[in-house]
Amino acid sequence: MKPDLAVTFAGLEFKNPVTVASGTFGFGREYSNFFDLSQLGGICVKGLTLKAREGNPPPRIAETPMGILNSVGLQNPGVDEFIKTELPFLRRFNTRVIANISGNTVEEYSLMAEKLSDAAVDMLEVNISCPNIRAGGLAFGTNPKSASSVTKAVKAVSKVPVMVKLSPNVTDICEIALACEDAGADALSLINTILGMRIDIEAGRPVLKNITGGLSGPAIFPVALRMVWQVCKAVKIPVMGMGGISGAEDAIEMFFAGARLISVGTACFKDPYAPLKIRQGIEEYLSRKNKASLNDIRGKLITD
Amino acid sequence: MPFQRNCRVIEVNQIANGLFSLVFDCSDIAGSTKAGQFVHISCGDGLLLRRPISVCDLDGSLVRIIFQVKGSGTSWLSERKQGEVIDVLGPLGKGFALDGSRLLLVGGGIGVPPLLMAARQASEQGKKVNALLGFADADKVILLPEFASACDWVEVSTENGSLGKHGYVTDLLISRLEANQNICDLILSCGPQAMLSRVAHIAKEHHMPCQVSLEQRMGCGIGACLVCSCGIKSPGGEGKSFARVCADGPVFSSREVIWDET
Numbered sequence: 003m004k005p006d007l008a009v010t011f012a013g014l015e016f017k018n019p020v021t022v023a024s025g026t027f028g029f030g031r032e033y034s035n036f037f038d039l040s041q042l043g044g045i046c047v048k049g050l051t052l053k054a055r056e057g058n059p060p061p062r063i064a065e066t067p068m069g070i071l072n073s074v075g076l077q078n079p080g081v082d083e084f085i086k087t088e089l090p091f092l093r094r095f096n097t098r099v100i101a102n103i104s105g106n107t108v109e110e111y112s113l114m115a116e117k118l119s120d121a122a123v124d125m126l127e128v129n130i131s132c133p134n135i136r137a138g139g140l141a142f143g144t145n146p147k148s149a150s151s152v153t154k155a156v157k158a159v160s161k162v163p164v165m166v167k168l169s170p171n172v173t174d175i176c177e178i179a180l181a182c183e184d185a186g187a188d189a190l191s192l193i194n195t196i197l198g199m200r201i202d203i204e205a206g207r208p209v210l211k212n213i214t215g216g217l218s219g220p221a222i223f224p225v226a227l228r229m230v231w232q233v234c235k236a237v238k239i240p241v242m243g244m245g246g247i248s249g250a251e252d253a254i255e256m257f258f259a260g261a262r263l264i265s266v267g268t269a270c271f272k273d274p275y276a277p278l279k280i281r282q283g284i285e286e287y288l289s290r291k292n293k294a295s296l297n298d299i300r301g302k303l304i305t306d
Numbered sequence: 307m308p309f310q311r312n313c314r315v316i317e318v319n320q321i322a323n324g325l326f327s328l329v330f331d332c333s334d335i336a337g338s339t340k341a342g343q344f345v346h347i348s349c350g351d352g353l354l355l356r357r358p359i360s361v362c363d364l365d366g367s368l369v370r371i372i373f374q375v376k377g378s379g380t381s382w383l384s385e386r387k388q389g390e391v392i393d394v395l396g397p398l399g400k401g402f403a404l405d406g407s408r409l410l411l412v413g414g415g416i417g418v419p420p421l422l423m424a425a426r427q428a429s430e431q432g433k434k435v436n437a438l439l440g441f442a443d444a445d446k447v448i449l450l451p452e453f454a455s456a457c458d459w460v461e462v463s464t465e466n467g468s469l470g471k472h473g474y475v476t477d478l479l480i481s482r483l484e485a486n487q488n489i490c491d492l493i494l495s496c497g498p499q500a501m502l503s504r505v506a507h508i509a510k511e512h513h514m515p516c517q518v519s520l521e522q523r524m525g526c527g528i529g530a531c532l533v534c535s536c537g538i539k540s541p542g543g544e545g546k547s548f549a550r551v552c553a554d555g556p557v558f559s560s561r562e563v564i565w566d567e568t
Contacts, residue, residue: 028530032553035307035528048532056548061523063533065355070525077532077548219354271526272354274310274395 005288006295007281009043011240011262012163012188014124016043016098019296020253020281023244023267024049024102024127024167025074026218029088030095036274041281044098046191046265047084049129050118051103052110054080064200064209069221069246070268071198073212076104076132081114085121102127102167105152112155119161128156128187131169131194133216143169143194146181153185165189165242168233170222171197175229176236183237191242191265192233193226218268222246227259234260234301248276250283260301308398308528309334312391316368318384323445324375325416326384333367335396341424342401342494342519342557345371346527348393349379356395357383358524358552360420360496363452372419372448398527399556402517404428406492410482411437411457412505414475414497415446420519422449424494425456434458436490438482440475440497444468476504483512490514495560506560516560522551529553537564 007018022033024046030039039045057077064071078084081103092099101123105111115126130143130152142148149166156164166182168175170193179190195216200209208214226245234241243261247253248269256264269276284296293299313330321327335345339361346356357379363370375384386392402424409428411421418439428435435456440463441447447469453460462470463478471478475497482489495505496519509516525531535548536555539562546564549555 026526026531028532032526032528032530036310056546057532057535059537060533060535060548062535063355063523063525063531065353068352068354070354072525072531072533074532077535268354271531272348272356274526274528 003294005285005293007285009262009296011242012125012165014098014163016263018043018281019263019284020277021046021098021100021242021263021265022270022277023265024129026267026270029084030092033270033274037278039095040097041278042097043263044100044124045092046100046102046127047088047092048078049076049102049104049132050078050081050084050114051076052081052105052114054078054083058212061209061211062215064215066198066200066217067221069217069219071200071210071215071217072195073210073215075212081117085117089121089123098124100125100127100165102129104129104132108152108155111152112159115156116159119159123162125163125165126156126160127191128152128164128166129194131167133169133171133195133197133214140169140171143178144172146177149178150181150185153182153187157186163188165191167194168192169194170225170229170245176232179233179237183239187239189240189242190233190237191244193222193229193245196222196225218246220246220248223252227255230256230261231259231303247280250280250287253280253284254287254299257296257299258301258303262300307338308396310393310395311335313394315386315388315390315392317388318386320384321372322448325372325446325448326375327370327372328383328386329368329370330392330394331367332369332394335394336364336367336369339364339369339397340401341404341427342420343397343399344556345369345394345396346398346524347383349382353379353382355525356527358398358527360519361397362419362422363426364423372416374416395527399552400554402494402519402557404431404433406433406490406515408434408490408492409436410490410493411435412475412479412493412495412497413437414440414501415442417497417501417519418449420496421494422452422456425453429456436460438463438475438478440464440478440501441469442466474501476501476508479505479508483508483514487512493517495519503565506563506565509560517557518560518563519556520551520558520563521556524552527552538562539564
């Protein structure tokens, strides 16, 4: 029998557990030239801010062993323009649309949450973990008190489930995760990128104009997996696992660690079809192991 | 509409010091590539990012690219053998708009190859095409016979004077334009950033339309990840914005580019 890939997450039905990660997939238009976006469980759209943002000056990318550093800095057209021109396009596909939001202040987060939940996105992903902007972003995600106040503010106005995206650039990620859960978050997503840098030794300058950037790709997968495992043990709300997933095996490890959904990001740069191959690989694994659904492996890590 | 295809390598040759020519077979890509567009090539399992390389020439279902070995990706690519398969994404980006009737191509170093396709397509359309090509040294000179066959004339400069005029290709451009302002009605240029910035300046001084093909470190190559940005003047205004070199370019009007923001 064909295994059932459907997942219930924060009260929403997802047709399969494979989503694409914010910042790597734009608003879906470019990848829709390669495949029908309805094959995805969901799309976490490029990070939105209240007003349009230019982002950081280039170069914004550096390759590292099995990873990349980026310092895009939340370039986006702003939440109103997204609702007007990008959301109608995404709505043409039968997939969950998850709007990722970043604010400079708590008020900005709640204003965006109001606009987007009125526009009927399926879920909000509250970004308190972008390492590439000075104000807001990571500043909210490294302190349990501010993580809690952002979460509360968004929850107070949102008509759709609220997922908070956590940063790995903290001493104890579980402390932040618990603060978000206590503040009413419906779900958590982790991890965002790990802060890093590279230097061009010929020029004696940083490779990135922004000096530091966020590391993603297979290099960070073991860190992401460890954090997902720790957070899943600490909280009761569901977790979307991400960070360097490049094949179905990685996704399955995330399920064993306790993730309900997974998100694919950097892997799409090498292979635009990576999310579909990962979905296929998960299905084949479940079949081979005679598992009826993801419930049979989720959190079933044997540690004795 | 880009394709991702596994393409058979037909031949790989070193054509100058550190410069390689690779021909692969792909009818989908060959059938839809325009001058100035690029392909994004996966360079082995160990590297996460593809390498963007401009298309130099087409012949039936065959696609020719020329690249400089700069690091581990291009080194891997230079070691491919006939009959092997490479994973290619393309054609990508917005190419040259062959608007004029008298084109002057200004190429520098590894920026020379994409201009060959522009020369061929323009001359097939009955346009007059000439080329100014600059190289660092005679041992880096490439594609002269190909340009000669597609252009009315080709003039070459080298930085050390080992072949052609001693100096920069921008010196050739200035003397040509000063000798005859009507030598062209459109400049197409590709080369290092400093050269392109200079070409843009010269074109502006001579009120000449000019398109430049920019290079930037890329991620996805299809316009989704926003890492390969360059500064662009807002239409009609004083403001600026960042454009995606991979999807909005790599070819831009020289006047819209903000040269200290690219």
